Amino acid sequence: MGSHSLSLSTVSNGTATPRSPPSLGRMVTVLSIDGGGVRGIIPGTILAFLESKLQELDGEDVRIADYFDVVAGTSTGGLVTAMLAAPDENNRPLFAAKEINDFYLENCPKIFPKNGNGILGSVKSLLGSITGPKYDGKYLHSKVKQLLGGIRLHQTLTNIVIPTFDIKLLQPTIFSTFETKKEVSKDALLSDICISTSAAPTYLPAHYFQTKDFNGKSRSFNLIDGGIAANNPTLLALNEVTKESFKQNDDFFPIKPADYGKFLVLSLGTGSAKQEEKFNASMASKWGVLGWLYNSGMTPLIDSFSQASSDMVDIHASVIFQALHCESNYLRIQDDTLMGDTASVDVSSKENLLKLVQIGKELLKKPVSRVNLESGMYEAVQMAGTNEEELIRFAKMLSSERQLRLGKMHLN
Numbered sequence: 321m322g323s324h325s326l327s328l329s330t331v332s333n334g335t336a337t338p339r340s341p342p343s344l345g346r347m348v349t350v351l352s353i354d355g356g357g358v359r360g361i362i363p364g365t366i367l368a369f370l371e372s373k374l375q376e377l378d379g380e381d382v383r384i385a386d387y388f389d390v391v392a393g394t395s396t397g398g399l400v401t402a403m404l405a406a407p408d409e410n411n412r413p414l415f416a417a418k419e420i421n422d423f424y425l426e427n428c429p430k431i432f433p434k435n436g437n438g439i440l441g442s443v444k445s446l447l448g449s450i451t452g453p454k455y456d457g458k459y460l461h462s463k464v465k466q467l468l469g470g471i472r473l474h475q476t477l478t479n480i481v482i483p484t485f486d487i488k489l490l491q492p493t494i495f496s497t498f499e500t501k502k503e504v505s506k507d508a509l510l511s512d513i514c515i516s517t518s519a520a521p522t523y524l525p526a527h528y529f530q531t532k533d534f535n536g537k538s539r540s541f542n543l544i545d546g547g548i549a550a551n552n553p554t555l556l557a558l559n560e561v562t563k564e565s566f567k568q569n570d571d572f573f574p575i576k577p578a579d580y581g582k583f584l585v586l587s588l589g590t591g592s593a594k595q596e597e598k599f600n601a602s603m604a605s606k607w608g609v610l611g612w613l614y615n616s617g618m619t620p621l622i623d624s625f626s627q628a629s630s631d632m633v634d635i636h637a638s639v640i641f642q643a644l645h646c647e648s649n650y651l652r653i654q655d656d657t658l659m660g661d662t663a664s665v666d667v668s669s670k671e672n673l674l675k676l677v678q679i680g681k682e683l684l685k686k687p688v689s690r691v692n693l694e695s696g697m698y699e700a701v702q703m704a705g706t707n708e709e710e711l712i713r714f715a716k717m718l719s720s721e722r723q724l725r726l727g728k729m730h731l732n
Contacts, residue, residue, distance in 0.1 A: 340725030342389050347649070347721060348561050349584045351388040352554040354630055355395025355547040356590025357520070357665025358428050359658075361673060363588035364400065364420035365680025366653055369708065370586075371417035373715035378722070383413045385477045387718040388586075392481040392557035394546040396590065396665075398517035399464070402510050405476040406468055413477060414467065421677055428668040430459045454666070457524045461515055468511040474500040476510070481557050483546035484516040487526055492549035493541065498560050505531045505539040516543035522619060523666060552630035554587045554637055581646040584721070586714060587634065589654030591679065592627055593663035594697060618664075634691055651714060652690070653707050655683050656698050684708040 342348045353363050371384050384404050385391065393401030403415040403423065415423065432455060473480070479497045486493045500507040508531050516527040526544045533539070550556050561583075599620060604611075612621040634652050641650040661667040662675050687700035688710050704710065 340722070340729050342725075344725040344728040345721045346724065347582050347584045348390070349388045349718060349721060350554070350557045350561070350586070351384065351391045352552065352557055352585070352587040353391075353393040353397030353400050354553075354588065354590045355397050355517075355520075355545065355551045355626060357396055357523075358424065358432065358668055358673060359590035359662075359665060359676060360396035360400055361421050361424045361676040362591050362655065362680040362683065363397065363653075364417070364424060365677055366588055366684065366707075366711070367400070367404070367417040367420060369684055370711050370715060373712055374719060377715060377719040384417050385413050387722055388478055390479045390481060390557045390561060392553035393517075394483055394549075394551050394553045395518050395520065397553070397588075398482040398546060399514050401480050401482060402468060402476075402514050405478050405480050406471050406510055407475060407477050411477070425670075425673050425677075427459075427463055428673060429670070431455065431463075432666040432668040434669070453525045454523050457515070457519070460518065460524065464514050465511045468509070468514065471510045472500075473497055473507050473510060473513065479560070481553060481560050482513050482517050483549045483553055483556055484513070484541075484543040485546060485548035486542055487544050488540075488542035492546075493543060494549075494556060494560075496560050498564055504533045505537075507531065508541070512541075516541065517546035519543065520545040520547065520665065521622060522613060547626045547629065550629060550633065551626040552587065552589070552633040554585060555633050558583060558585070558637075580640055580644050581649065583649060584714070584717060585637070585641075585650045587637070587650070587652045589630060589634075589652065591655045591658045591663065591676075592630075593658045594627075594656040631691065635693060638690055639693070647690075651688070651707075651710055653683060653711075654689070654698060655679060655686075684711070 353360075356362075367384060371382075374382050374384075374387060391401045391405055393399070400420055403420060404413055404417065406414045408414050473495055474497060476497055481494065481496045481498075484493045484495065485491070495506060495508065495513045508529065512527065512529045516529075518524060519527050521544055524545075526542060528540070528542050530538045530540050546553070558580075598618065599615070604620070607615065607620070613619060634654070637650055638647070638652065641647045658679070661669070661672045662679060664672075684707050687706055688704035689698035690701050691697070692699050
C-alpha cells in the first residue's frame, strides 16, 4: 500500500476520505482480469454489474477501485485495470465500470481494423502476419497516451499489478505499485505499461521505452504481451500481497504463505473456445512454423500458451482455496463455450463486439462453475447459484469490509 493508502476515496455522501488499508479490516481484496483482446468486453460487462450492486449498497459515487486492495490485469485486462485505477483531475477513477464497454465498442474497430472481406482479406491478413505485426498499433498507442497522459504507476488509486515480458532478457517484467518505492526505475508511465502488456506477438509491435532512477541512470525495457508470462494474473497479485506482508508493511496484517483465508479474490476470464473442435493431433503433427503461428485465421501457438497459462493459475488457486476450506473466498468467472469470431482476440466488427456484450450478460445468469481438474472443463458447482447471485454476495462482503475499515479509521 504505502503512499496509496492515502489516496482519496469518495464515500456515499460525496465527502473525501483517505483510503483505508487492509490492516484495519479482515481480509485483502483482489481483482484479477485476464488477457484476451476484444474479449475484454466480457469482464467489462461483469464489472459493470458488480459496480452497480456496490452503488446500490454505498451510493452512486463509489467505484471498483474503492473496494479492491489490488487490481491485476494482463494485456486487455491491463488496460481495464488502468481505466479502473488511474486518477482523473478530481483524484477519482478515469472510468466507471459501466463505461468500459463503451470504450471497447468505440475504439476496437480502430485498434483492429479489418483487412477486407473474403479471400482478398484473408490473403492480406496472412501476408501481414508473415511480414510483420498484423496491426501497426498507432491508434492504440495514441489513444492510451491520450487517456493516461503523464500518470505514473505510483499514482494509481489502488495497488495494481500488470505483467509484461522482456523479449531482450527473455524474462517476465512485472509492474507493481508495491515496487515503485524500492525500485524507482519500475515507476514507468502507465501508458507505456499498458502498451507493453498489450503487445501480443504477431498482432501488435513490441514496445521500447526508458525510465530513470533518482540518480538519473536510465533503464531500458523491450517488452511484449504480459500473456507470455501470466495471461491470468491472479497468482501474481496474491504473491505481491504476500511479499508485502513479509516486509512488515504496516498497511498489511501478517499473512502466512498458506493463509489464503484472508484473501477475497474475484478472477475474471475473457472466455475461451474449449468446446469448439478446431484442431487435432493429426493436423498439428503436420504444421511447421507458419502452421503454428497462423492457421485457419487463428494462432494455435499463441492461443495454446495463453490458455494454458490462464488454466494453470485457475487450477492452482482453486485447489489451494478448496484444500484450505475457504473456496467461497475465490470466485472465477469464465466462459469456455465461445465459438467462431467470438473466440477471436481481434474480430472488431460491431456485430461481434455486441455478441461479446451479450455473452457477458448471459454469463451472469449461468451457474457458478469450477474447473474440473481431470477434463479441464468448467462444471457447475452444486448449490452455488448463478454468477450474478455470487457477485451480489461478493458486493455485500466488499461493502462490509470497506465500512469496517472506514469505521476504524474514524475511531482512530
